[in-house]
Amino acid sequence: MAQAARDNQISRRSWLLAGLAVPLFPARGADSMAVTFDGDNLHVSAPSLHFLTGKPLARMKDGASAVYLAQLTLSGDRFVTAIRRTPMQRFVVSYDIWGEDKFSVTLQGPAPRSVTSLAASATEAWCLENLAISASGMAGDRPFWLRLELATASQKDLSSVLGEPGISLRNFILLLGRKAGADDLPWTREAGPLRLADLARSRGRGRIG
Numbered sequence: 710m711a712q713a714a715r716d717n718q719i720s721r722r723s724w725l726l727a728g729l730a731v732p733l734f735p736a737r738g739a740d741s742m743a744v745t746f747d748g749d750n751l752h753v754s755a756p757s758l759h760f761l762t763g764k765p766l767a768r769m770k771d772g773a774s775a776v777y778l779a780q781l782t783l784s785g786d787r788f789v790t791a792i793r794r795t796p797m798q799r800f801v802v803s804y805d806i807w808g809e810d811k812f813s814v815t816l817q818g819p820a821p822r823s824v825t826s827l828a829a830s831a832t833e834a835w836c837l838e839n840l841a842i843s844a845s846g847m848a849g850d851r852p853f854w855l856r857l858e859l860a861t862a863s864q865k866d867l868s869s870v871l872g873e874p875g876i877s878l879r880n881f882i883l884l885l886g887r888k889a890g891a892d893d894l895p896w897t898r899e900a901g902p903l904r905l906a907d908l909a910r911s912r913g914r915g916r917i918g
Contacts, residue, residue: 742898744855745911750841752911753781753857754834755898761802761812761829765861769804769812775861776801781842782856787901792853793842799862800836847905854901861895 742755765775777800783792798816805811805826812832815823816839824835840857847853 742855742857742900744900744903744908746844746905746908747841747911749843749845751781751783751844751855751908752841753837753855753898753900755837755857756830756834758837758859758896758898759829759833760859760861760896761833765802766804769802770806772804772806774801774803777836777859778862779836779840779857779859781840782858783842783844784854784856784901785851787854788856788899792847795840795842798840800839802832802836844905849906850904852902852904854899855903857896857898859896 741757742753745752745754760777761769761775765777769775778797779800780797781795782788783794784790785792796818799818800814800816802812802814805813810828811826812829813823813825814827814832814835815821816836822839824832827835837857842855
């Protein structure tokens with residue numbers, strides 16, 4: 710009996726220790742972001758990231774356009790400091806009322822581009838495919854972290870983040886940290902630690918930041 714009680718205590722202790730070893734907030738697969746490297750730039754994809762939803766989608770179906778601001782940040786120390794950031798990209802998305810749930814999207818800026826008649830998931834993927842950040846000068850074995858930040862922007866928001874020189878970084882950070890409704894939140898995805906030597910190679914397809 711004494712031996713059985715002792716074995717039971719050891720078993721319970723083992724389960725408790727195993728429970729302590731499990732992170733309290735594990736990274737969820739739904740929040741993952743894939744990173745690829747084309748030899749010059751880093752590219753991201755996040756098939757589970759759906760931002761054509763909620764209030765922005767409702768506004769588009771009412772005939773208005775939705776504006777999204779996006780930025781990539783590269784860090785070598787878990788985002789304590791940034792190695793580099795891309796210029797903020799501005800995507801204008803509209804709903805094709807005659808196209809059976811199809812969308813048109815335009816990337817505005819020095820090198821504008823656009824596409825039409827895309828399904829929602831293809832529109833979201835197109836926006837991310839047109840983001841890229843330079844990895845120039847980085848050693849292949851150096852660990853790094855990459856963050857994607859994406860936010861909707863109203864006309865009032867745009868008046869504060871769009872200035873004469875371009876988009877204000879400070880006001881964009883405030884926009885990302887704003888208090889918003891559940892259907893109108895900023896989105897963040899992170900990946901790391903990563904190494905260039907370990908990344909899948911992709912064909913160059915995005916802007917350099």
